[in-house]
Amino acid sequence: MLSLTTTTPQYPSTLIPLMSGQHLALILRERQGAFNIGVRETTDPGPGEILVKVRSAALNPTDSKIQKRGIYVNKFPAVLGSDGSGVVEKVGEGVTRFDPGDDVFFHGAYDDNDLSTFQQYSIVVVDFAAKIPDSLSYDQAATIPLGISTAAIGLYGKVNGLGLVAPWKHGGHGKYRGMPIMIFGGAGSVGNYAIQLAKMSGFSPIITTASLKHTSYLKHIGATHVIDRYLAPSALKQAVERITTAPINVIYDTVSIRETQEAAWQLLGPQGRLVLTLPSVIDKQSDDRRGIVLTNGNPHTEDNWETGRQLWVHLARWLEKGDIVPNHVETISGGLKGISAALERFENHRIAMQKALFLEAKQGEFVVSQRPIPAPGPGQLLVKIYATGVNPVDWKIQQSGAFVGKFPAVLGEDIAGEVVDVGQGVSNFAKGERVLAHANWSNDEGGFQQYALTTAAFTARIPVNLTYDQAATVPLAFDTALVGLYSEVLGAGLVPPWTPGGQAKYSGSPILVIGGSSSVGSYVIQLARLSGFSPIITTASRIHEDYLKSLGATNIVHRHADSNELKSAITDTTPVPIKVVYDAISLSETQQVAFEVLAPDGTLVLTLQSIIKEGKKIVATYGNPHIAENQVLCQAAWSHLEKWLHDGIIKVRPP
Numbered sequence: 070m071l072s073l074t075t076t077t078p079q080y081p082s083t084l085i086p087l088m089s090g091q092h093l094a095l096i097l098r099e100r101q102g103a104f105n106i107g108v109r110e111t112t113d114p115g116p117g118e119i120l121v122k123v124r125s126a127a128l129n130p131t132d133s134k135i136q137k138r139g140i141y142v143n144k145f146p147a148v149l150g151s152d153g154s155g156v157v158e159k160v161g162e163g164v165t166r167f168d169p170g171d172d173v174f175f176h177g178a179y180d181d182n183d184l185s186t187f188q189q190y191s192i193v194v195v196d197f198a199a200k201i202p203d204s205l206s207y208d209q210a211a212t213i214p215l216g217i218s219t220a221a222i223g224l225y226g227k228v229n230g231l232g233l234v235a236p237w238k239h240g241g242h243g244k245y246r247g248m249p250i251m252i253f254g255g256a257g258s259v260g261n262y263a264i265q266l267a268k269m270s271g272f273s274p275i276i277t278t279a280s281l282k283h284t285s286y287l288k289h290i291g292a293t294h295v296i297d298r299y300l301a302p303s304a305l306k307q308a309v310e311r312i313t314t315a316p317i318n319v320i321y322d323t324v325s326i327r328e329t330q331e332a333a334w335q336l337l338g339p340q341g342r343l344v345l346t347l348p349s350v351i352d353k354q355s356d357d358r359r360g361i362v363l364t365n366g367n368p369h370t371e372d373n374w375e376t377g378r379q380l381w382v383h384l385a386r387w388l389e390k391g392d393i394v395p396n397h398v399e400t401i402s403g404g405l406k407g408i409s410a411a412l413e414r415f416e417n418h419r420i421a422m423q424k425a426l427f428l429e430a431k432q433g434e435f436v437v438s439q440r441p442i443p444a445p446g447p448g449q450l451l452v453k454i455y456a457t458g459v460n461p462v463d464w465k466i467q468q469s470g471a472f473v474g475k476f477p478a479v480l481g482e483d484i485a486g487e488v489v490d491v492g493q494g495v496s497n498f499a500k501g502e503r504v505l506a507h508a509n510w511s512n513d514e515g516g517f518q519q520y521a522l523t524t525a526a527f528t529a530r531i532p533v534n535l536t537y538d539q540a541a542t543v544p545l546a547f548d549t550a551l552v553g554l555y556s557e558v559l560g561a562g563l564v565p566p567w568t569p570g571g572q573a574k575y576s577g578s579p580i581l582v583i584g585g586s587s588s589v590g591s592y593v594i595q596l597a598r599l600s601g602f603s604p605i606i607t608t609a610s611r612i613h614e615d616y617l618k619s620l621g622a623t624n625i626v627h628r629h630a631d632s633n634e635l636k637s638a639i640t641d642t643t644p645v646p647i648k649v650v651y652d653a654i655s656l657s658e659t660q661q662v663a664f665e666v667l668a669p670d671g672t673l674v675l676t677l678q679s680i681i682k683e684g685k686k687i688v689a690t691y692g693n694p695h696i697a698e699n700q701v702l703c704q705a706a707w708s709h710l711e712k713w714l715h716d717g718i719i720k721v722r723p724p
Contacts, residue, residue, distance in 0.1 A: 458483025481516025
């Protein structure tokens with residue numbers, strides 16, 4: 070929604086001497102070459118033309134693509150720029166609408182150097198020029214031509230458009246009242262004008278996709294509904310269906326990348342037509358009666374000339390009345406000399422996108438779609454994800470909608486990858502380091518995508534002895550074990566092993582871990598060993614006995630043992646009552662067994678809600694380090710995690 074212009078495209082004449090009848094221009098001397106300031110002859114206008122001293126020239130992504138990619142222009146040296154405004158110097162034969170001294174704006178052409186705008190003087194075809202209303206500046210006027218021509222030709226052009234009845238024709242104003250239209254990319258220059266023209270044509274509702282920060286502005290210029298541009302296709306379809314049940318037979322995709330084309334095609338009605346600004350990637354079936362039109366906003370072509378001419382006849386009046394309002398403008402300093410650096414912004418400031426796996430709705434489906442790569446804020450890292458853990462909680466969220474309040478949602482709590490950027494105040498991590506992290510419940514931080522933000526406090530370096538896949542199994546399980554044992558709010562309130570006197574503090578005290586071979590259970594055993602618990606009794610399948618003993622378990626009881634069998638095994642192992650039981654499974658049957666073997670003054674830690682209503686102390690733990698109750702505890706533990714993993718004090722669960 071922002072257009073770049075360069076004002077008064079001049080250059081110090083003392084550096085390049087000019088003779089009478091010459092002017093300066095920004096010249097691209099070869100395909101994909103560099104821009105240079107050079108001298109051109111100033112030609113006189115022919116019939117139906119005017120000579121304009123350019124005061125402002127708008128910069129478009131097309132100009133950058135021509136220079137960087139070598140497309141559209143085949144004759145060099147070339148002068149680019151198609152949008153301009155300035156003062157009439159001379160008028161050609163037969164011109165009656167303009168006089169020398171008039172302030173005008175115009176649509177130039179980058180395939181004819183005399184008609185291009187990145188120079189001090191341009192020849193202008195009067196059919197595509199208009200006087201600047203008093204309410205507009207040169208800069209504002211210069212941003213209009215290409216954007217509105219592309220929008221108008223796409224809607225009203227007979228060859229490169231839909232051939233709709235234009236609002237300047239008899240009966241055209243309001244003709245499509247009650248008919249829905251959808252515009253992808255409403256906040257762009259073309260989308261901005263497509264919305265306004267659709268309003269003049271009477272379309273309703275006018276639905277557009279855009280970043281939601283532009284909602285107020287887009288509704289001001291005529292959009293009736295603004296939908297988040299980052300919605301997954303099925304979520305987008307649901308949003309549209311909530312707005313209208315009528316078929317959408319007119320869609321203008323001003324973005325026209327693969328993702329928007331495919332989303333638009335899915336939404337298009339059975340008799341519909343889709344306008345694109347880039348070549349189609351749609352796999353259109355032979356029996357599909359719907360149409361696709363690739364538009365071209367250049368009014369100088371034979372196919373577009375008449376539509377462009379009629380548009381420009383009415384454009385000044387529409388601007389004066391406020392029926393059409395220009396884009397917001399950012400002015401670039403430096404005149405001709407500043408254009409080259411400004412065009413780089415179209416390349417460098419393009420929103421970087423990534424693929425993400427979205428859960429579309431509560432109890433919905435997972436779909437792959439695009440979303441922007443976020444930038445790290447204070448205390449955050451941006452991590453390129455190479456591995457992510459998949460946990461039962463992700464399935465539970467999909468089935469029940471628990472924990473997540475806003476959809477579509479990016480899930481995934483376990484992240485392993487490479488740091489690609491660091492936020493303000495982060496001094497203990499650097500770009501290129503391998504890290505694991507516990508993600509938060511937000512789309513910018515979820516693990517089911519290519520890039521995610523992580524909180525530095527809950528991020529640790531991956532030791533050289535671990536792979537990304539191994540590291541990605543650690544965060545959630547480790548934190549759930551940690552909080553359940555040491556939190557005073559969501560756990561047993563034990564003294565952590567890194568605090569003074571904490572290591573081996575519980576020597577001689579038994580602990581029971583239900584489900585020792587589970588992800589959480591394996592870390593409970595290892596932390597219990599650090600805290601000095603002995604014996605460490607766990608339930609598991611016998612096939613895991615050697616592995617669990619390598620972690621620190623002293624006694625393995627078969628996981629199908631009932632309460633009597635478990636009590637007998639505990640009595641045979643220790644006479645000391647068990648005051649801490651961690652049930653890492655927490656099904657109804659394991660909860661009941663755990664409760665029965667727990668000492669009267671003991672604590673039972675569960676990973677699910679308790680089915681036992683009264684009696685001994687029971688705590689349902691929650692291993693999210695980002696909530697207030699867990700932040701201090703987890704931050705302290707994460708400061709030790711890298712060393713523990715490196716030294717083998719904490720071992721990852723094998724695949």
